[in-house]
Amino acid sequence: MSYFSDIYNGIKTLLTGMSVTGKYFIHARKGSLTQQYPDNRETLKMFDRFRGEVVMPHDENNEHRCTGCQKCEIACPNGTIEIIWDRGIDEETGKKKKKIDKHIYHLGMCTMCGLCIEACPTDAIVWAQNYENSVYDRTKLSKVLNQPGSKVKAGIED
C-alpha cells in the first residue's frame, strides 16, 4: 500500500519544491543578487566580512597598534608577512624595547585566510574591503603596512 502513499508524497514534495523556486522567480526583479560591476563602481560597497587585503589602521596621531611581536609572521602559512624590527630606547622607561621598522605584506602571496588577523594580540591589523587589487607589476603588490614616521600607540603592550 506504500505504493500510493509514495506517489502522493512524491507529488507533494515536488510541488513544495516548485513553490519555493516559484517564489524566487516572482521576486527575482526586486531581489536580484547580481552586481553589475563596472557600471556601479561608484556605489558598490562591499559587505563587512569581505576580505580585500590586510591593512594596518593608523589614528590621527599617526600611531598604530603593532608591537612587533611577530605573531602574525609566524601564523601566516605562506610567509606573506615579513617584519623588520629593531630595538629602540623607550623614552618613558629608558629601557631597550622591540619595535617595528617595516611591516611588509606581500598581497600577491596572501590567500586571505585571516590567520594573521586572528593571531594578532593587539588587533593591529584588520581586513580592508577594497577589491580592485590588480596592478601591472607584481612588485607593487608588496606593501609596507606601517606608515612612514608612525609609532606604536602608548600603552598597547600593557
Place this chain on the structure above:
Amino acid sequence: MMMIPLNITKTIHDWLYSVMPENAASITEMLLIAIAYLALFAVAGLYLVLLERKVAAWFQLRLGPNRVGPFGLFQTMADALKLLSKELTSTDKTDKFLYNLAPFFVITTSLIALSVFPFSKQFQAFDINIGVFFLIAVSSIGVIGILIGGWSSNNKYAMIGAMRSGVQTISYELSVGLSIITMVLLTGTLQLSEIIEIQRTGGWLIWQGHIPAIIAFMIFMIAGTAETNRAPFDLVEAESELGAGFHTEYSGMKFAYFFLAEFINMFIIASIAVVLFFGGWLSPFGITEGITWFPEVLWFLIKVLIIIFLMMWFRWTFPRLRIDQLLTLEWKYLLPINLVNLVVMAIIIWLNLTF
C-alpha cells in the same frame, strides 16, 4: 508525382502554379516552405535558449544575459555567430562518417516533426491524416543521432551518455506514446487539424476527458521532459559525471546543432501537449472566435510558452535522478498508471461520461 497538400500560403501557391509546370511548382513550393521553416525555427530555437537563460537567472535571483542588445535580446544570436566561426575539431580515432552524420540526424528529425503541427488554421505545412502516429515515429529517430554521436566520438563519457540516452528514451517513449493514445481514444482521429476541430465544439480535451486527461497530461509532461533529455532527466549530459555527455567531442556548429535540437525538441513536446490537451490555436472560451483578423498563431504560441515555462520550472527546481530511480519511475510508476488510465479513459468514453 504525388501531391502533398501544402496549405500555408494560397497566393504563393497559385502564383507558382501559374508560372511553372505542375511538378516543378510543387517541388519549389516544398523547398520554399522547408527554407522558411528552417529559418523560422533556427531563430525560434535561439530565442528559446535566451528565454531559458533568462528564466534560469530569475529562478536563481540573477539578472541573466543583459549586455548584447536591449535586455540581452541578441545574446544568443551572438553566441550562434561565435559557434559558426569556430573550428570544427575532432579527435583522431573518431568514426568520421558517423561522427559528422550525428548532429544532422538530430536536427533534421526535430525539424521534420515540426512540419505536421497546425500552428493556426492555415499555418500548417503538412496536414497528414496519421499526424500523431507520425510524430511518435519521428521523435524516436532523434535518439539514434545521439547514440551514433556518442558511439563514434570514441570517448567513454560520450559513450556512457549515449547509452543512458538510449535507455531513457526507449523507456519513456512508452509513456509518451501511451498518454498520447489515451487522448486519441477521446478524439477518435490521428489527424492533428481534426483533433483541434473536435475541441472547438466540446471544449479543450483536458476538459472533455477530465480526470484521466489530467493524469495523462501529467504523465505526458514527465515523460516529455525525459524525452528531451532535460533536467531532472539530464543523465545524458550530466555535467558533473560525464563532461558534456554525448556531445563532449563536438565543437562549433555541430555542437550548436545538438544544442538547438534540444530546444526545438522542447518546443515539439510543448506543441504536442498544446494540440492534444489545450486546444491548439483555439482561443480560451472562444473569445477571439469571431475576430477574423486575429492571428490564431498567437494563442498557440502563448500556450506553448506557458508549457515551456513549466518545463523550465522543472529544470531549475528538481535535482537530477539517478539511473535506477529513472527506470523505477518509468517502469514501476508511470507505465502501470498509464495503462490503468487508458482503461479508465475507455470506460469513461463507453459510459459517455465525457463533457
